[in-house]
Amino acid sequence: MKEHEIGTLRFGLDLSLPLYEQIVNQMRGSIARGEIALGEKVPSVRELAQGLKINPNTVMSAYKELERDGLTETRRGQGTFITHSQETVDQFRSEWAEKAIDDFIEKMDNLGYSLEDISSIIQRKKEGRV
Amino acid sequence: MSNLGVLLQHEWKLKAKRREKRGKIKMPRVWLYVYSGIVVALVVILATYLGWKGQTRFVQIWNFNWGMLFWAIGIAVQNIKREWSNETVGWWLALPYSRGNLISAKFIASLLRWAKTLALVYLGLFAFMTYVMLLEGDGAKIPDTLVTGVEWYVIVLSLSPFVISLGTVSALLRRSTLQPIFPLIWGVGNLIINAVAALFLLTPLTLGTKCIFILISWVITLGLLRLAVHLLERHVVI
Amino acid sequence: MKDPVVQFRDVNLSYGSRMVLQDFNIEIPSQQVVGILGPNGSGKSSFFRLIMGLNQPDDGEIAVLGHSPGWRNNHQIAYLPDRARWYGNHTVEGAIQWGGDLLPGFDSMKAKELAEWMEIDSSMRIDEMSKGQEARLMLIMCLARKVPLIILDEPFTGIDTHSRERIMDALIDYVTEGEQTILISTHEIYEAEGLFDSVFLINEGQVALSGEAELLRAEHGSMMQLVKKMSHGGRGL
Numbered sequence: 001m002k003e004h005e006i007g008t009l010r011f012g013l014d015l016s017l018p019l020y021e022q023i024v025n026q027m028r029g030s031i032a033r034g035e036i037a038l039g040e041k042v043p044s045v046r047e048l049a050q051g052l053k054i055n056p057n058t059v060m061s062a063y064k065e066l067e068r069d070g071l072t073e074t075r076r077g078q079g080t081f082i083t084h085s086q087e088t089v090d091q092f093r094s095e096w097a098e099k100a101i102d103d104f105i106e107k108m109d110n111l112g113y114s115l116e117d118i119s120s121i122i123q124r125k126k127e128g129r130v
Numbered sequence: 131m132s133n134l135g136v137l138l139q140h141e142w143k144l145k146a147k148r149r150e151k152r153g154k155i156k157m158p159r160v161w162l163y164v165y166s167g168i169v170v171a172l173v174v175i176l177a178t179y180l181g182w183k184g185q186t187r188f189v190q191i192w193n194f195n196w197g198m199l200f201w202a203i204g205i206a207v208q209n210i211k212r213e214w215s216n217e218t219v220g221w222w223l224a225l226p227y228s229r230g231n232l233i234s235a236k237f238i239a240s241l242l243r244w245a246k247t248l249a250l251v252y253l254g255l256f257a258f259m260t261y262v263m264l265l266e267g268d269g270a271k272i273p274d275t276l277v278t279g280v281e282w283y284v285i286v287l288s289l290s291p292f293v294i295s296l297g298t299v300s301a302l303l304r305r306s307t308l309q310p311i312f313p314l315i316w317g318v319g320n321l322i323i324n325a326v327a328a329l330f331l332l333t334p335l336t337l338g339t340k341c342i343f344i345l346i347s348w349v350i351t352l353g354l355l356r357l358a359v360h361l362l363e364r365h366v367v368i
Numbered sequence: 369m370k371d372p373v374v375q376f377r378d379v380n381l382s383y384g385s386r387m388v389l390q391d392f393n394i395e396i397p398s399q400q401v402v403g404i405l406g407p408n409g410s411g412k413s414s415f416f417r418l419i420m421g422l423n424q425p426d427d428g429e430i431a432v433l434g435h436s437p438g439w440r441n442n443h444q445i446a447y448l449p450d451r452a453r454w455y456g457n458h459t460v461e462g463a464i465q466w467g468g469d470l471l472p473g474f475d476s477m478k479a480k481e482l483a484e485w486m487e488i489d490s491s492m493r494i495d496e497m498s499k500g501q502e503a504r505l506m507l508i509m510c511l512a513r514k515v516p517l518i519i520l521d522e523p524f525t526g527i528d529t530h531s532r533e534r535i536m537d538a539l540i541d542y543v544t545e546g547e548q549t550i551l552i553s554t555h556e557i558y559e560a561e562g563l564f565d566s567v568f569l570i571n572e573g574q575v576a577l578s579g580e581a582e583l584l585r586a587e588h589g590s591m592m593q594l595v596k597k598m599s600h601g602g603r604g605l
Contacts, residue, residue, distance in 0.1 A: 002559075015561055015562060015590050015592075016585060016589035017586070018582045018583075018585050019582065020582055045544060046540070046544045049540045049543075050536075050537045050541070052562065053533075053536050053559055053560075053562050053563070054540075055562065055563050055564065055565055056540060056543050056544040057401075057565060058562075133470075136469045136470055137470070139469075140469075140470065144455065144457060216453055216455070216456060217452055218455055220422070220447070220449020220450070220452045221449060221452060221454075221455075223420075223422050224445075224447045225442070225470060226440070226471075226472060227439060227470075307383075307384075364424055366422075367383065367423065368417065368422055368423070
């Protein structure tokens with residue numbers, strides 16, 4: 001795992017996993033957590049590729065994916081910016097949370113845990129933490 | 131400028147200067163001067179001695195041309211070998227020009243460089259001989275001796291294309307899949323050079339015979355250069 | 369799908385009794401950064417030399433940019449030879465002049481820009497350079513050319529980290545702008561593998577594994593680890 005910092009973005013890339021997914025997911029995370037502000041300019045494809053030492057085509061397709069998410073917008077001649085809409089980010093964030101929960105529940109279901117089992121485990125975790 | 135012209139210019143500029151290899155230390159310049167000075171002093175002493183003794187007859191001296199022919203072969207071999215030893219052979223052979231152009235540029239550059247080296251050697255020799263003859267007070271001999279010298283220069287230079295093409299082919303053969311025939315070419319080539327040197331230096335040939343020999347050597351030169359091109363096209367290993 | 373840039377069919381190559389490439393088949397897609405990976409002595413450099421027509425195959429068919437290899441084809445290829453050095457008597461300026469005179473498609477202005485950007489002093493003599501500086505110069509000699517195919521044989525080997533990073537940046541810059549196909553061979557540098565669109569792993573004179581870099585990563589993890597496995601006696605995969 002190699003740590004990189006490009007502007008306000010932080011990445012930890014693992015060259016033994018697909019890079020495209022790592023970039024998309026880590027940028028989504030940064031946006032959802034608010035580490036990169038609304039309306040902020042994201043690094044150019046070249047900058048990010050050079051910063052991460054990866055193929056610009058990979059960065060380009062990751063940026064396209066973020067644009068499909070609605071998280072970024074490209075302004076002709078100016079570059080790519082994070083969306084201004086807090087609403088879009090919030091909506092995206094809750095969708096992802098939903099998806100993460102669904103995935104989790106499905107996995108637990110596979111192991112034979114019911115929703116009740118899960119919530120009691122989570123309850124215990126909460127108590128343990130406090 | 132034509133491709134050949136540019137290639138030739140490049141070859142001409144290539145200096146024989148070796149890169150410093152690991153573990154080799156360059157001789158400090160001062161010492162080079164010191165040793166050159168000693169050599170020059172010895173030569174001057176010898177010349178002065180000869181001039182003082184008198185009766186020096188410059189006849190045998192032209193036999194040094196025998197060695198000159200082998201010096202020429204060395205220059206040609208170096209010119210090829212350098213691409214490998216300096217690890218530039220990949221650049222050289224990847225050039226998008228006909229192998230004939232590559233070989234011609236090397237050949238002509240070697241020939242020009244050799245003509246220059248040989249001229250310098252002759253100039254040095256002329257200076258030496260003139261000094262001796264002046265000391266002997268025999269100034270009248272000078273023009274004749276110099277004319278003989280110029281004749282020898284022309285003869286050696288005329289035989290040089292053959293020698294240089296032989297050096298070029300041999301150096302390439304050693305780095306090709308046809309390497310097994312290298313000793314053969316090298317042996318026969320050296321034999322021929324020695325035979326020609328013996329003929330020219332030790333026997334009184336007429337001008338006509340000399341010209342015939344030289345012409346034959348030029349024809350063989352063309353054949354050797356063609357062989358060099360073929361080696362580059364098909365057999366050289368890098 | 370465009371025509372492949374390089375196509376080998378059943379190519380055999382031997383030096384004397386040593387087989388170097390054996391029934392070698394490959395199709396290199398165009399306009400990509402292609403990694404040619406494999407342990408030392410696996411045949412990567414020989415493969416490149418065949419593309420350049422510098423060595424001749426025993427048999428088989430080779431097409432490079434639609435033609436058979438040879439000097440007539442090489443005006444459209446920039447080639448960084450394996451373990452190469454540059455002409456020691458040149459200065460950087462001299463080398464750029466040389467490129468402008470002798471290399472088709474060589475853009476001297478671009479070369480000067482690259483030299484400045486790669487922190488190479490243009491009046492410096494090559495035989496006074498460090499290995500890393502010389503490597504950077506040689507890369508400039510390739511990247512300053514407008515040609516459809518660029519072949520870099522081990523551009524990272526034996527070079528200091530700073531030079532390596534400069535070279536990587538220059539390559540990324542180049543890929544961002546261009547539509548060329550770039551073939552890069554390497555046997556060791558883990559960091560370089562993020563550059564590749566697709567990868568061919570070569571072992572013992574054959575293509576052992578190939579595909580899009582991202583797919584290979586998903587399936588096998590890091591490609592350099594695969595190479596390492598191969599070079600430590602793991603025959604086949």
